[in-house]
Amino acid sequence: MDKISIENVTKYYGSNLVLDGVDLSVKEHEVVCLIGASGSGKSTLLRCINKLVDFDYGTIKLDGVSIDDPQFGKRELHKRIGIVFQSYNLFPHMNVLENIMLAPCKVHKVPSKEIREKAYELLDLFGMKGFEKAYPEQMSGGQQQRVALVRALATNPDVLLLDEVTAALDPELIGGVLKIIKDLKTKGMTMVIVTHEMGFARDVADQVCFLEGGIILEQDNPHNLFSNPQHPRTRQFLQRIIEAGRL
Amino acid sequence: MIKGDSAPQGVRETPPPARKTLTIRERVIPVLISVISVVVVFGFAAYFITRAEQWPRIKLQFFNLNAIKEAFPSVARGFLVNMRVWIISLGAIAIWALILAIFRSLNGPWFAPLRVFTVVYIDLFRGLPSLLLVLLFGFGVPALHIPGLPKTSLFWGATAMVLSYSAYAAEVYRSGMEAVHDGQRAAAKALGLSQWQTLRHAIVPQAVRNVLPALLNLAVALQKDVALLSVIGVRDAVREAQIYTAKTFNYSSLIAAALLFLMATIPLARFTDYVAKKDRQRRLQRTV
Numbered sequence: 401m402d403k404i405s406i407e408n409v410t411k412y413y414g415s416n417l418v419l420d421g422v423d424l425s426v427k428e429h430e431v432v433c434l435i436g437a438s439g440s441g442k443s444t445l446l447r448c449i450n451k452l453v454d455f456d457y458g459t460i461k462l463d464g465v466s467i468d469d470p471q472f473g474k475r476e477l478h479k480r481i482g483i484v485f486q487s488y489n490l491f492p493h494m495n496v497l498e499n500i501m502l503a504p505c506k507v508h509k510v511p512s513k514e515i516r517e518k519a520y521e522l523l524d525l526f527g528m529k530g531f532e533k534a535y536p537e538q539m540s541g542g543q544q545q546r547v548a549l550v551r552a553l554a555t556n557p558d559v560l561l562l563d564e565v566t567a568a569l570d571p572e573l574i575g576g577v578l579k580i581i582k583d584l585k586t587k588g589m590t591m592v593i594v595t596h597e598m599g600f601a602r603d604v605a606d607q608v609c610f611l612e613g614g615i616i617l618e619q620d621n622p623h624n625l626f627s628n629p630q631h632p633r634t635r636q637f638l639q640r641i642i643e644a645g646r647l
Numbered sequence: 648m649i650k651g652d653s654a655p656q657g658v659r660e661t662p663p664p665a666r667k668t669l670t671i672r673e674r675v676i677p678v679l680i681s682v683i684s685v686v687v688v689f690g691f692a693a694y695f696i697t698r699a700e701q702w703p704r705i706k707l708q709f710f711n712l713n714a715i716k717e718a719f720p721s722v723a724r725g726f727l728v729n730m731r732v733w734i735i736s737l738g739a740i741a742i743w744a745l746i747l748a749i750f751r752s753l754n755g756p757w758f759a760p761l762r763v764f765t766v767v768y769i770d771l772f773r774g775l776p777s778l779l780l781v782l783l784f785g786f787g788v789p790a791l792h793i794p795g796l797p798k799t800s801l802f803w804g805a806t807a808m809v810l811s812y813s814a815y816a817a818e819v820y821r822s823g824m825e826a827v828h829d830g831q832r833a834a835a836k837a838l839g840l841s842q843w844q845t846l847r848h849a850i851v852p853q854a855v856r857n858v859l860p861a862l863l864n865l866a867v868a869l870q871k872d873v874a875l876l877s878v879i880g881v882r883d884a885v886r887e888a889q890i891y892t893a894k895t896f897n898y899s900s901l902i903a904a905a906l907l908f909l910m911a912t913i914p915l916a917r918f919t920d921y922v923a924k925k926d927r928q929r930r931l932q933r934t935v
Contacts, residue, residue, distance in 0.1 A: 475839040493852045
């Protein structure tokens with residue numbers, strides 16, 4: 401059974417069609433990268449999966465159950481799907497540990513001792529040991545993004561959504577974050593990733609989807625999609641990326 | 648210590664070269680010009696004022712040291728009433744205005760009555776003169792003789808100030824809440840926080856920090872506006888000064904009250920400037 405199945409998802413912003421009947425299925429332990437130009441709908445699609453954006457038509461299912469099903473209630477869905485944003489979105493008035501512990505303690509009622517241990521373990525794993533008491537503004541972008549990853553993973557989600565997580569980082573800091581994502585893949589995390597890092601997408605993805613105008617124009621494994629794109633628009637997009645030196 | 652990712656700690660043997668040193672002349676002359684020009688301008692003003700024909704009368708009526716000394720104890724006692732009302736109102740306003748701002752920010756059809764209430768409340772109390780409210784509450788409500796409610800004009804006058812100032816403070820809070828970046832709401836929602844938890848843990852703490860200078864500004868305004876209670880017979884500094892004036896036909900007691908108010912408001916205004924400066928630095932740091 402598919403971990404996530406997206407069926408005919410359609411979304412309008414006003415009269416502007418941003419997702420035009422998208423179908424996509426993601427298997428357990430699979431990593432799917434969404435690529436495409438700005439405004440192609442890839443971030444919106446990602447945000448539909450955890451209901452940050454409400455879509456107008458279609459269904460999205462997690463383990464075969466619609467995400468609108470009362471079974472997920474208000475909180476269960478967010479416990480099982482984590483998301484990390486381009487701009488980190490850590491809470492600036494809370495230190496690292498408070499950022500990580502907020503949702504598990506207040507929303508999911510995990511005992512604070514348990515979640516604290518989990519937080520220390522993950523911070524250590526991500527090379528952020530000793531930063532427990534630091535505030536976001538005291539850290540570099542790469543460090544903040546790693547904390548954001550820990551925050552998203554603290555509730556043991558089944559699925560991780562990554563929304564251009566390296567787009568705001570200095571080139572030097574991107575590597576560290578990408579390595580963590582690769583490690584997560586080897587541990588079997590199911591991930592949907594919106595990215596402009598084509599090299600990374602080629603390395604880490606099981607499937608790559610090229611979005612244009614709210615539809616998935618082309619979908620294939622990274623080898624085929626990057627070396628032998630079928631659709632002329634995909635070829636044009638990749639050509640530009642190569643010219644910009646990003647692949 | 649927290650430093651860049653794995654960047655080497657900056658090892659700097661020698662301090663960076665100091666900025667070009669200024670000669671004594673370059674340093675002293677601007678200061679000298681400032682001092683001399685200030686002394687000349689204010690000296691002239693003082694000279695002409697004190698030479699004026701009416702000056703002795705002005706001095707006798709307003710700056711009479713003996714009268715100030717005589718009136719001071721009762722004016723100071725009244726001033727303590729002002730400050731007590733100020734502190735208590737300040738606390739009540741901070742809380743009530745925040746509640747109003749939260750009411751106004753709640754989404755969902757069930758909260759519509761709260762939203763409508765807040766909009767009407769703010770329109771009403773921001774649109775009415777504080778003086779009118781003080782008169783209405785301070786004289787009007789005690790006259791109703793409703794059992795169980797306090798009857799002192801002090802209580803009802805202070806209530807009027809709280810109601811009036813809360814309307815302004817609620818709008819200040821609201822602007823602070825709206826200034827919190829949308830990404831913060833998205834993050835809170837993605838973590839599963841409820842609307843209330845999002846406000847409580849993510850939005851309000853940041854909003855309060857954002858608007859602290861503006862709130863302190865209101866606190867300065869309130870500090871002097873509590874003198875409005877004198878019109879309903881509360882024996883505050885202004886009232887005590889008026890009593891003295893009525894007895895002696897000398898206005899120096901009002902000057903005594905004025906000095907007391909300035910002693911309270913000027914330090915608070917400086918503190919507000921300081922907080923605002925800190926706040927600006929904090930914001931700058933974040934954007935770098």
